Amino acid sequence: MKKIIFTEKAPAPIGPYSQAVLIGNTLYTSGQVALHPVTMELVMDNIETETRQVMENMKAVLEAADMSFDNVVKTTIFIMDMVDFTRINSVYATYFDEKTAPARETVQVAGLPKGVNIEISMIAVK
Numbered sequence: 001m002k003k004i005i006f007t008e009k010a011p012a013p014i015g016p017y018s019q020a021v022l023i024g025n026t027l028y029t030s031g032q033v034a035l036h037p038v039t040m041e042l043v044m045d046n047i048e049t050e051t052r053q054v055m056e057n058m059k060a061v062l063e064a065a066d067m068s069f070d071n072v073v074k075t076t077i078f079i080m081d082m083v084d085f086t087r088i089n090s091v092y093a094t095y096f097d098e099k100t101a102p103a104r105e106t107v108q109v110a111g112l113p114k115g116v117n118i119e120i121s122m123i124a125v126k
Helices: 047-064 084-096
Strands: 001-004 020-023 027-028 071-077 103-108 118-125
Touching: 027 047, 047 084, 047 118, 071 084, 084 103
Parallel strands: 071 103
Antiparallel strands: 001 020, 020 027, 027 118, 071 118
């Protein structure tokens, strides 16, 4: 049976989707962008700050499902410009142990919601 995951510590959905869905022991998150969960304003000072906000939003969603980054088995990163990859990766790496990091793909895209530079989604398993 599916369970909808919601937390006020991450941005509320702005459309017909959930922050995450838990099915059994597997959590499927929606993509997170750098919206501040309280103000719903974008945090886009630079790509590092933007990436950190995305990861903090994702952390809140994982915690709402009683999980952490240790439970993440797969991530998908959508970025506007592959030139930012190294800077994004430096922030992303602070959230995972390199020896047990999840599988991942990083894809450059033509556009993202609200003109953001990065969006990340995850799959996690208890």
